Amino acid sequence: MSCEEPEDSEFLQHIPCPSCGSSDANSLYSDGHQYCFACGAYTPANGETSNMDSNAKGRPRRMADFVSGETQALGKRRITEDTCRKWGYRVGDFNGHKVQIADYWSPDGAEVVAQKLRFPNKDFTVVGKLKEAGLFGQHLWRDKGKRIVITEGEIDALTVSQLQDNKWPVVSVPNGAQGAKKSLQKNLQYLLGFDEIVLFFDNDEEGRKATEECAPLFPPGRCKVARMSTFKDASEAMQAGKGGEVIDAIWGAKVHRPDGVLNGAEMWEAIVTDDAAVEAAEYPWEGLNRITHGLRGAELVTITAGSGVGKSAVVREVAHHLVRSGETVGMLMLEESVKRTAKGLMSIELNRPIHLDLTPWSALDAADQEARKRAYEATLGSGRVYLYDHFGSTEVDNLLNRIRYLAAGCGCRYIILDHLSIVVSGLDDGDERKAIDVAMTKLRTLVQETGVCLIMVSHLRRPAGDKGHEQGAETSLSQLRGSHSIAQLSDMVLGLERNQQDEKTKDITTVRVLKNRFSGETGIATHLLFDRETGRLSECRPEFLTGDTTSDDGDDPF
Numbered sequence: 001m002s003c004e005e006p007e008d009s010e011f012l013q014h015i016p017c018p019s020c021g022s023s024d025a026n027s028l029y030s031d032g033h034q035y036c037f038a039c040g041a042y043t044p045a046n047g048e049t050s051n052m053d054s055n056a057k058g059r060p061r062r063m064a065d066f067v068s069g070e071t072q073a074l075g076k077r078r079i080t081e082d083t084c085r086k087w088g089y090r091v092g093d094f095n096g097h098k099v100q101i102a103d104y105w106s107p108d109g110a111e112v113v114a115q116k117l118r119f120p121n122k123d124f125t126v127v128g129k130l131k132e133a134g135l136f137g138q139h140l141w142r143d144k145g146k147r148i149v150i151t152e153g154e155i156d157a158l159t160v161s162q163l164q165d166n167k168w169p170v171v172s173v174p175n176g177a178q179g180a181k182k183s184l185q186k187n188l189q190y191l192l193g194f195d196e197i198v199l200f201f202d203n204d205e206e207g208r209k210a211t212e213e214c215a216p217l218f219p220p221g222r223c224k225v226a227r228m229s230t231f232k233d234a235s236e237a238m239q240a241g242k243g244g245e246v247i248d249a250i251w252g253a254k255v256h257r258p259d260g261v262l263n264g265a266e267m268w269e270a271i272v273t274d275d276a277a278v279e280a281a282e283y284p285w286e287g288l289n290r291i292t293h294g295l296r297g298a299e300l301v302t303i304t305a306g307s308g309v310g311k312s313a314v315v316r317e318v319a320h321h322l323v324r325s326g327e328t329v330g331m332l333m334l335e336e337s338v339k340r341t342a343k344g345l346m347s348i349e350l351n352r353p354i355h356l357d358l359t360p361w362s363a364l365d366a367a368d369q370e371a372r373k374r375a376y377e378a379t380l381g382s383g384r385v386y387l388y389d390h391f392g393s394t395e396v397d398n399l400l401n402r403i404r405y406l407a408a409g410c411g412c413r414y415i416i417l418d419h420l421s422i423v424v425s426g427l428d429d430g431d432e433r434k435a436i437d438v439a440m441t442k443l444r445t446l447v448q449e450t451g452v453c454l455i456m457v458s459h460l461r462r463p464a465g466d467k468g469h470e471q472g473a474e475t476s477l478s479q480l481r482g483s484h485s486i487a488q489l490s491d492m493v494l495g496l497e498r499n500q501q502d503e504k505t506k507d508i509t510t511v512r513v514l515k516n517r518f519s520g521e522t523g524i525a526t527h528l529l530f531d532r533e534t535g536r537l538s539e540c541r542p543e544f545l546t547g548d549t550t551s552d553d554g555d556d557p558f
């Protein structure tokens with residue numbers, strides 16, 4: 001239904017209504033006719049009062065199209081007749097159906113331009129031009145003041161108004177949460193007349209979304225957000241007899257801050273309940289623990305080295321140590337089969353590299369079989385090791401999903417990814433940089449989201465000069481592959497150095513901390529000696545590097 005503007009009459013002022021007694025719902029027009037928006041009484045220029053009837057002749061077409069009704073209390077909603085009268089909220093009949101009638105006035109408060117009719121089943125229809133209307137209730141208040149409350153619906157506006165003795169400004173957006181931003185934008189000038197604008201939208205997903213969209217319309221600090229923890233909206237609280245919570249929400253409304261910005265004063269709870277982040281697990285080597293202070297949740301540790309230096313051997317030792325310390329570990333070893341990974345863990349437990357032993361199970365003697373079974377039970381059989389059988393699928397989003405599952409579904413607090421380079425390999429140089437950036441950003445976000453500690457292996461670029469990493473060249477952050485994202489987004493970067501060609505030292509790996517966001521301590525952490533008999537990496541004194549092992553205590557100068 002649409003309404004046209006009367007061509008021959010203009011609104012002059014609000015006047016009392018002789019029919020319903022409203023002090024100001026009656027409107028006087030320039031041709032002398034009156035119309036009361038509280039009770040629908042129509043008084044033509046000749047002074048004879050009648051109720052509006054859409055078929056009646058001799059009155060402006062716009063008036064005739066509006067629906068009349070009676071002011072009455074809304075029992076179920078606990079809204080009084082006085083409140084309904086103040087707001088011109090009526091109950092009437094529309095095409096044979098009972099409706100609640102909400103008048104929408106022009107932004108200048110001169111006249112009603114639309115009506116929203118609400119059916120008992122909560123459907124509604126609009127009569128007139130809602131687009132030309134201000135906010136619901138805007139005509140009731142002066143255009144400036146200390147505070148205005150904005151609700152998501154008409155009944156909520158009536159509720160808030162009544163709870164404030166119908167004295168303090170409250171308006172509703174006309175089209176619910178979805179159209180909220182547009183409506184507030186349109187009436188921004190009016191709203192900016194108030195020192196404080198309180199958004200009191202529904203406490204549901206749509207309401208919260210609307211709040212995030214609308215709040216930035218206002219200058220910083222002027223917009224506050226009212227929210228109740230127990231009720232969805234003001235009317236629900238009122239119906240439950242908890243109107244006080246509505247008032248508390250308005251007075252306790254917090255200055256809106258965009259998502260992600262926190263006031264330090266609200267962080268106490270987070271600090272005292274942050275035990276998980278403080279808990280640290282240990283590396284198998286004391287020297288490394290001393291400088292890194294262990295491994296923590298939500299940390300991304302990158303282990304890097306040249307080809308064949310021993311990255312996988314190191315992470316296997318770390319995984320074994322974690323499992324034996326009672327932790328649950330996820331292993332994505334993308335360059336080897338799960339069987340090889342499993343045997344690797346058992347080898348460490350057995351102090352014997354069984355992966356090099358090609359004897360079939362049936363040919364092993366009973367004692368060996370028993371020893372291997374025990375090694376299996378202490379490691380894989382504990383149920384705290386999860387392996388990713390990748391079948392060659394190393395696509396980054398696929399891996400991220402598996403890591404998320406390992407964290408959330410399997411309870412892995414430590415996850416090993418060996419190695420990042422394979423995830424982004426096969427791409428030309430330019431694309432590899434970009435792929436590393438994308439993968440690193442996603443991994444970093446995932447670590448933060450899940451709280452896991454991710455231990456990731458990454459390869460190095462060849463260093464400048466003759467000496468490669470295979471000949472023991474020193475590692476550095478600048479040699480990490482891709483752009484600077486690996487160094488930037490890792491909390492800890494460990495470089496492994498070993499001269500695979502030097503007869504004296506080729507079994508000794510130097511572990512260098514290249515980056516340490518936790519404590520800032522960097523430099524050589526320890527030296528690991530590889531025992532070919534046991535296949536184990538254990539800490540050794542640095543003198544092994546020079547071959548001078550005569551001193552009992554390298555730290556003691558005397």
Ligand SMILES: Nc1ncnc2c1ncn2[C@@H]1O[C@H](COP(=O)(O)OP(=O)(O)OP(=O)(O)O)[C@@H](O)[C@H]1O
Nearest residue numbers: 306307308309310311312313314506507508509530
């Ligand atoms: N400190 C060490 N001394 C001597 N040999 C070692 C040492 N660490 C590992 N190895 C041996 O070197 C070989 C390669 O080790 P590993 O596969 O762990 O290296 P990597 O750095 O992961 O290799 P890639 O660059 O191919 O990924 C293995 O046979 C391993 O047992």
